Amino acid sequence: MALERAQSASRVYRPEARGLRSAREAVSELTKSPVEDIVLTASTSEAYSYLFKLLCDPGDSVLVPAPSYPLFEHLAELEGVRAVPYRLAYDGAWHVDLGSVRAAVDARTRALVLVSPNNPTGHYTREAELAELARFGLPLISDEVFAPFWLGKPRPLPPRPADCLMFTLDGLSKRAGSPQLKLGWMLVSGPEGARREALSRLELIADTFLSVSTPVQQALPQLLELCPEITEHIARRCRENLAALSQAVRGSAVTLLTPEAGWSAPLHLPRVVSEEELVLGLLRDASVLVQPGWFYDFEDEPYAIVSLLGEPRAFHEGVARLVTHVTRVVDG
Numbered sequence: 001m002a003l004e005r006a007q008s009a010s011r012v013y014r015p016e017a018r019g020l021r022s023a024r025e026a027v028s029e030l031t032k033s034p035v036e037d038i039v040l041t042a043s044t045s046e047a048y049s050y051l052f053k054l055l056c057d058p059g060d061s062v063l064v065p066a067p068s069y070p071l072f073e074h075l076a077e078l079e080g081v082r083a084v085p086y087r088l089a090y091d092g093a094w095h096v097d098l099g100s101v102r103a104a105v106d107a108r109t110r111a112l113v114l115v116s117p118n119n120p121t122g123h124y125t126r127e128a129e130l131a132e133l134a135r136f137g138l139p140l141i142s143d144e145v146f147a148p149f150w151l152g153k154p155r156p157l158p159p160r161p162a163d164c165l166m167f168t169l170d171g172l173s174k175r176a177g178s179p180q181l182k183l184g185w186m187l188v189s190g191p192e193g194a195r196r197e198a199l200s201r202l203e204l205i206a207d208t209f210l211s212v213s214t215p216v217q218q219a220l221p222q223l224l225e226l227c228p229e230i231t232e233h234i235a236r237r238c239r240e241n242l243a244a245l246s247q248a249v250r251g252s253a254v255t256l257l258t259p260e261a262g263w264s265a266p267l268h269l270p271r272v273v274s275e276e277e278l279v280l281g282l283l284r285d286a287s288v289l290v291q292p293g294w295f296y297d298f299e300d301e302p303y304a305i306v307s308l309l310g311e312p313r314a315f316h317e318g319v320a321r322l323v324t325h326v327t328r329v330v331d332g
């Protein structure tokens, strides 16, 4: 009966540019934010493209963290926008290099992107950092797709600054482990005038494409009910694999930069050969696939990024081979 009802409801096309109210109400309940401040998109990537259209003219720029998610450059360039990096520094913990933000801001800067927890470093933006970033007076775009996947101590995200226009991005891609469902959302917060204007312009952009399918919107309330279990299952896998990785590298030449959350772990490797050689050697000689640090714009090398999603037995075998390979390379 439920399936029949869903099928016949899907045949009706009554689009709402910001997303079906029933779907936005489900997001509103999850995010504890007003339904009027929510806009649905087909993915987080699409949300970025909407926001770059909203905030930028061709030739403008957005500030993006480095190291971070490698898609920003493409997403920005496809809108005729420049992605200008600001630096995340590591001194035992990751933090924003505010000097690099200051140096990167110019008259064409239109927004600042942050990813919290960041991919692949897995660190959360701290409340004091967010307050400092808000002071630049730029709209903030905060990508929080990995927030529920904490690996150590669960850390609540800092409250959104009231005086700053902010767009918070999330979706089913990570929470439901299902990028193929193609449903994301953005939450607009900040001063009322700026917020309302942004929402009404976003409505026009979304209305131009109407890209979120009706069936997935109709299914969203039930999908969100399933999410906590799926999220916890993925997070548990990542925690177990992280523990195994930490154990495997102990006492070796490989240093784990322990992530607080997310699906990845960065490893700092000894500087005996280039990153490219190490990563290709791992693939060729040990059948272990890792991503090189340059892929995420790490400022020096060699780094390797390990996915924590793997099936545990294969993962254990993979990290054992990684350590053996690196040890062999170090020993010449």
Ligand SMILES: Cc1ncc(COP(=O)(O)O)c(C=O)c1O
Pocket (backbone or CB within 6 Å): 042, 043, 044, 045, 046, 069, 115, 118, 119, 143, 145, 171, 173, 179, 184
């Ligand atoms: C930080 C971050 N944001 C967004 C995405 C993509 O999400 P979506 O599938 O919703 O476009 C990814 C994918 O890996 C990601 O790492």
